[in-house]
Amino acid sequence: MTGTTEGSAGVPARELSDEELERQGTYTHATRTWVLLHGTAEQFRHHTERMLELEQEYLRRHPKRTWQGIARTDDVAGLDPLSRLRLELRGVMRQIDALLSDPTLPGASGTRDRAVGVPELLRRFAAAEDGRLHKLEAHQLAREVGVPPLELAELYKADPPLLRAEGDYRVLTHEGQRRLERPGA
Structure with a gap:
């Protein structure tokens, strides 16, 4: 087949x-x-x-498009096995924390700090070449920084939007860039 x-x-x-x-x-x-x-x-x-x-x-x-490839990125490739394990466990803990603080999940605490996740997501987009990430990388990044899917969708729907879709890529808009330049962002 x-x-x-x-x-x-x-x-x-x-x-x-x-x-x-x-x-x-x-x-x-x-x-x-x-x-x-x-x-x-x-x-x-x-x-x-x-x-x-x-x-x-x-x-x-495409190591950054899926959680399986995160440990293969250049910044961790030279680490010893114990350091890699610690790094991977920290990533898992961030994902668990994001899930536990997602207000859309039953029993979630809803204590996640929105003031941290969204600005970090926008900073990472700004650091990417031309402010563009493949859609799979963008969704993985949102999980890493603790931005749940519904909140991520709001960044595209905001007036004006902070992110926009261009085919298979997601792009930081001018408004998204301006949001980063504001004090306290």
């Missing part, structure tokens, strides 16, 4: 364009259940190997 004949490896993932890598990755995930339920053992093995190859290549090219 991977688009190649049984036993063939297809084009190596490293040789695929970004567009083809995403297309093939999406296709392998979409066909996973069918291969599991109806394919042969060989088809399932091949499908699994191809899916993992595509996923690993995607993480290599």
Whole structure:
């Protein structure tokens, strides 16, 4: 079901364009259940190997678009294993804190400081090249700094908006930049 004949490896993932890598990755995930339920053992093995190859290549090219690739970024690559573990645990704790303070969740405390999350998100956008981040990176960043999805959506709907969508990218607007330049932002 991977688009190649049984036993063939297809084009190596490293040789695929970004567009083809995403297309093939999406296709392998979409066909996973069918291969599991109806394919042969060989088809399932091949499908699994191809899916993992595509996923690993995607993480290599786009480490910041998913939580799995965060530990592969240049700023932590040289750390010893214990320091990396500490860093990863801090990231998990930030995500747990963000979830616990999300007022939209049942039983949440709602004590998250909005004055910290949104400005940090805007600062990170401003630090990105041309104030642009891929949509997956933007959503991962929002999780990291504790901005829940509904609050993130409000940044696009504000009048004037602080962020805007341009295809697969999210861009800091002039108003978003002005918000950062205000004292106390």
